[in-house]
Amino acid sequence: MKIMVAIKRVIDYAVKIRVKPDKSGVETSNVKMSMNPFCEIALEEALRIKESGRASEVVAVSVGPAQCVDTLRTGLAMGADRAIHVDYPGSLYPLSIAKILKALVEAEKPGLLLLGKQAIDDDCNQTGQMVAGLLKWPQGTFASKVVLDEEKQVATVDREVDGGLETLCLDLPAVITTDLRLNQPRYATLPNIMKAKSKVIKKGHPTGFER
Amino acid sequence: MEKWRLTYRLLKHSSNFDRRLTSGHRYLFGRTFIPFKENFRTLECPSRSYVNGASVSFAIVNGNSYAVQHRYLASVASTTQRNPDFSKITSDDISYFKKILGERGVVQDEEKLADANTDWMRKHKGSSKLMLQPRITEEVSQILKYCNSRCLAVVPQGGNTGLVGGSVPVFDEVIINVGSMNNILSFDKVSGILVCEAGCILENLISFLDNQGFIMPLDLGAKGSCQIGGNVSTNAGGLRLIRYGSLHGSVLGLEAVLANGTVLDMLGTLRKDNTGYDLKHLFIGSEGSLGIVTKVSILTPPMLSSVNLAFLACEDYASCQKLLLEAKRKLGEILSAFEFLDANALNVVLKHLDGLRDPLPSSVHNFYVLIETTGSMESHDKEKLEAFLLQSMNSGIITDGVLAQDINQTSSFWRIREGIPEALMKAGAVYKYDLSVPPEKMYELVEEMRARLGSAANVVAYGHLGDGNLHLNISAPQYTDGLSSKIEPFVYEWTSKHRGSISAEHGLGLMKADKIHYSKSPETVLLMAAIKKLLDPNRILNPYKVLPPSILSQS
Numbered sequence: 001m002k003i004m005v006a007i008k009r010v011i012d013y014a015v016k017i018r019v020k021p022d023k024s025g026v027e028t029s030n031v032k033m034s035m036n037p038f039c040e041i042a043l044e045e046a047l048r049i050k051e052s053g054r055a056s057e058v059v060a061v062s063v064g065p066a067q068c069v070d071t072l073r074t075g076l077a078m079g080a081d082r083a084i085h086v087d088y089p090g091s092l093y094p095l096s097i098a099k100i101l102k103a104l105v106e107a108e109k110p111g112l113l114l115l116g117k118q119a120i121d122d123d124c125n126q127t128g129q130m131v132a133g134l135l136k137w138p139q140g141t142f143a144s145k146v147v148l149d150e151e152k153q154v155a156t157v158d159r160e161v162d163g164g165l166e167t168l169c170l171d172l173p174a175v176i177t178t179d180l181r182l183n184q185p186r187y188a189t190l191p192n193i194m195k196a197k198s199k200v201i202k203k204g205h206p207t208g209f210e211r
Numbered sequence: 212m213e214k215w216r217l218t219y220r221l222l223k224h225s226s227n228f229d230r231r232l233t234s235g236h237r238y239l240f241g242r243t244f245i246p247f248k249e250n251f252r253t254l255e256c257p258s259r260s261y262v263n264g265a266s267v268s269f270a271i272v273n274g275n276s277y278a279v280q281h282r283y284l285a286s287v288a289s290t291t292q293r294n295p296d297f298s299k300i301t302s303d304d305i306s307y308f309k310k311i312l313g314e315r316g317v318v319q320d321e322e323k324l325a326d327a328n329t330d331w332m333r334k335h336k337g338s339s340k341l342m343l344q345p346r347i348t349e350e351v352s353q354i355l356k357y358c359n360s361r362c363l364a365v366v367p368q369g370g371n372t373g374l375v376g377g378s379v380p381v382f383d384e385v386i387i388n389v390g391s392m393n394n395i396l397s398f399d400k401v402s403g404i405l406v407c408e409a410g411c412i413l414e415n416l417i418s419f420l421d422n423q424g425f426i427m428p429l430d431l432g433a434k435g436s437c438q439i440g441g442n443v444s445t446n447a448g449g450l451r452l453i454r455y456g457s458l459h460g461s462v463l464g465l466e467a468v469l470a471n472g473t474v475l476d477m478l479g480t481l482r483k484d485n486t487g488y489d490l491k492h493l494f495i496g497s498e499g500s501l502g503i504v505t506k507v508s509i510l511t512p513p514m515l516s517s518v519n520l521a522f523l524a525c526e527d528y529a530s531c532q533k534l535l536l537e538a539k540r541k542l543g544e545i546l547s548a549f550e551f552l553d554a555n556a557l558n559v560v561l562k563h564l565d566g567l568r569d570p571l572p573s574s575v576h577n578f579y580v581l582i583e584t585t586g587s588m589e590s591h592d593k594e595k596l597e598a599f600l601l602q603s604m605n606s607g608i609i610t611d612g613v614l615a616q617d618i619n620q621t622s623s624f625w626r627i628r629e630g631i632p633e634a635l636m637k638a639g640a641v642y643k644y645d646l647s648v649p650p651e652k653m654y655e656l657v658e659e660m661r662a663r664l665g666s667a668a669n670v671v672a673y674g675h676l677g678d679g680n681l682h683l684n685i686s687a688p689q690y691t692d693g694l695s696s697k698i699e700p701f702v703y704e705w706t707s708k709h710r711g712s713i714s715a716e717h718g719l720g721l722m723k724a725d726k727i728h729y730s731k732s733p734e735t736v737l738l739m740a741a742i743k744k745l746l747d748p749n750r751i752l753n754p755y756k757v758l759p760p761s762i763l764s765q766s
Contacts, residue, residue: 014618016421030516034617074616187570187613187620190523190600 001111001150001172002057003046005080006101007039009064009071010121035071038116040078042178044185045146046114047079054148057081059108063100065089069201076196077188084108086204098130100206105135110173112155117142117177128177138170142179148172291721291755293382297364300341300385304361308343311353316391318342327386330379331372331433332636332643335721337380339366344391348466348474348505354387355503355751356472364754367499369410369441372433374632374643377498377720378441381755389440392505395419403511404463404480409440409504425511428455432629440504446496448716450629453677454547454585458495461510467494467502470747480508493742498718499753501746517589518547519596520621523603523612524576528654530608531578535650535676537608538582541599545592548583549677550628553657556673559686560627563634567627570613580609580676581628631673635684638669642685642698646706647715650679656705657683663697680715703729718757725759736762 011017012032020027035043046058060075062068063086072083086100105113113135118125132139140146140157144165147156159166160179170176188196308317318324319341328337345351358365364384371378380386392410399405403425407416413434417427429442431449441447443465446458455461464479477491494502525531531551538546554577561569571579586592596614603609615621635641648656657672660683664670668687674680683702687694703713707729714723714730727736740762743750750763 012618014622032516032518032618037619077614077616184568187522188616189571189573190521190604190609190612190614193597193614194601194604 001055003055003112004059004108004110005043005046006115007060007062007075008036008119009033009068010036010119013037013120035074036116036119038178040185041182042114042116043075043078044183045178054150061104063088063097072201073196076199077193078186083201084204085201086206088206094124094126094130097127098134101131102134113175115177117179128175132175137173137175139175140168140170141177143176144179144181298362311350316344328379330376332374335376335379339380339383339386342386342388344388346391351468351503351505352472352474355468355470358751359471359749362749364751366753367503369438370436372437374717375720375722377718377756405511406508408506411439413437420511424514426514428461428512439507443495443507444499444504445718450548453549455512459492462495463510464508465491465504466506467504469502470752478506478508498757500757515585515587517586517592519584519592520615520624521582521612522570522624523580523609524571525578525580526610531580532650533608534580542584545584545586547585550581551676552579552673555669555671556631559638559671560630560634563637564630571611635686638686639688640690644683644702645715645717646681647679647712648681648709652709653681721756724756
């Protein structure tokens with residue numbers, strides 16, 4: 001089974017955000033950018049599933065400007081096998097991202113699509129839900145525990161909801177978005193960073209994925 | 212005469228046990244049972260008991276009970292007695308201080324005094340009954356003038372984070388705490404020159420400069436509490452010395468008050484000023500024994516955007532050294548920190564501090580090195596660093612490593628290194644040594660110490676490998692004389708034999724006041740004593756510390 005993980009490049013969580021002098025947005029030039037923490041958790045979960053033998057390949061995808069390649073390299077350094085970079089210089093809203101992800105899923109045919117529950121720059125918390133709707137796949141959002149059953153092709157997901165924990169059983173293929181307490185992401189070790197240099201990052205264009 | 216008095220005191224104390232409980236004096240070998248109320252800054256202490264002859268209280272921190280040692284340890288060789296020339300405080304003195312400082316500035320509250328009387332290591336405790344908190348230089352000048360005329364000994368105090376007992380009274384010296392003088396006076400955005408008062412906490416200065424796009428040229432684990440006046444007075448080193456140099460280079464000027472109240476205005480903000488003898492250097496590192504620093508003017512470097520941190524593992528100490536050499540050559544101008552810690556240090560940290568995990572859990576390594584680079588272009592720095600790391604891995608100098616991918620990971624790695632002193636405090640008693648030794652020989656001392664002590668203690672080594680500075684810490688469940696005698700004077704003699712310094716950055720304070728001869732020649736020490744006599748003839752500033760009392764009483 002292939003797992004696809006969608007990751008986003010955002011302003012680093014620990015940076016002090018400054019508003020631009022012309023009030024048109026936040027200062028993003030010369031500011032440290034890194035992988036969205038929830039996306040890191042999603043990638044870590046995908047890697048753990050692969051290491052337990054239930055998946056054969058982990059593909060990391062990202063939509064954004066050219067520098068997204070750095071974030072994808074980090075993902076490859078953590079252990080992803082391949083990466084796809086959809087090059088788009090501007091900013092996109094969750095619905096457009098969801099449409100692009102739908103096209104990628106239809107091309108790659110993964111058994112599981114993992115995303116972070118939300119990005120820390122816009123806090124939308126919409127992409128996972130929208131792509132599940134577009135694909136007509138079951139969704140388990142705010143996952144704090146994921147258990148896969150290969151024979152029955154189901155995923156048991158513990159969700160963190162306002163009232164406590166809710167356990168869902170989803171048929172695969174499914175969309176799962178990850179929450180904070182799911183796991184603690186691994187560090188990128190040097191040997192893996194070096195190996196990542198030779199891994200492939202495929203390029204894609206958003207126009208090719210139009211509806 | 213002195214020797215007879217000393218022996219008499221020893222005999223008096225050894226035979227009469229009960230009197231110790233009530234007299235409240237400090238003793239020669241540290242067996243102090245002073246029944247006063249302790250006031251810990253962050254801990255609650257619900258109970259006290261006597262365990263194995265040492266006074267121990269149990270503090271509850273985060274639900275875990277820790278036995279907190281307060282065995283006050285005086286150096287084995289110290290035979291400090293209160294100088295009878297110093298006067299004792301009278302109510303007239305107190306009313307005079309109240310007149311100058313107001314009610315706010317005169318502290319006689321026992322709880323606050325207990326805090327100010329005890330050093331961070333909880334090894335040294337004075338018995339001062341008075342703490343003064345001036346708010347402007349003029350008040351400091353008036354206080355000192357008065358104390359000089361009355362021959363009242365004083366202890367300048369800042370954040371009280373010193374590790375050699377230099378910031379707390381030995382007996383009943385008046386504590387002059389400059390913590391209330393914490394204004395930032397000016398900052399020049401073009402040149403990066405910051406002028407501030409001595410009581411500014413380092414971390415606050417760092418945050419202030421952060422907003423301006425600059426950084427402080429020094430960074431140390433104590434930054435949350437230490438004050439810039441103290442940093443300057445002790446010539447603090449820290450993690451970034453390898454890149455930005457010592458305070459002797461970064462401090463452009465300072466204002467100090469001498470023992471007789473004279474205010475020396477050397478607060479220049481000029482990068483270059485070759486007019487006469489550069490006196491500020493006397494005060495930088497003099498540990499408050501020549502004057503009280505009240506204002507500092509410091510050159511701050513611009514903040515660079517690209518910071519990378521690598522946590523690496525090495526097989527043996529020789530590889531660590533090779534790595535240092537390679538790093539200096541291959542990383543060159545972007546290298547901003549090079550720290551090392553051994554396996555024992557990492558274990559202590561992981562055991563005693565919360566929220567930290569081993570960055571390299573896959574196998575056990577003997578040595579760990581933290582390399583930080585700071586530069587202006589992310590892509591250039593990352594490329595350089597990755598090329599350097601790849602080459603080091605291929606040549607076998609490093610066996611494994613991780614590269615921090617975001618600021619969170621960077622802080623976790625730094626916490627591991629900066630948290631070692633705190634973790635050691637939680638582990639029990641610590642014998643702490645800070646030595647400058649030739650880098651090739653550094654670990655030899657650690658291994659020899661391990662052989663000497665065997666299983667009696669855990670010898671932990673870490674330090675600023677880039678500057679040749681070893682922090683040798685010996686952790687044991689409690690302080691014992693047997694252990695002390697095995698460690699000292701061996702450690703000082705070893706350092707002296709290899710022409711090292713017995714105090715690389717911590718200073719001499721009280722702990723090493725009579726040890727200066729291990730690292731400095733007699734002629735230099737005599738000249739230091741002459742300068743001390745010139746600037747502080749009544750010897751009221753921070754007495755019993757820095758220079759050997761015997762030399763001072765001779766001159």
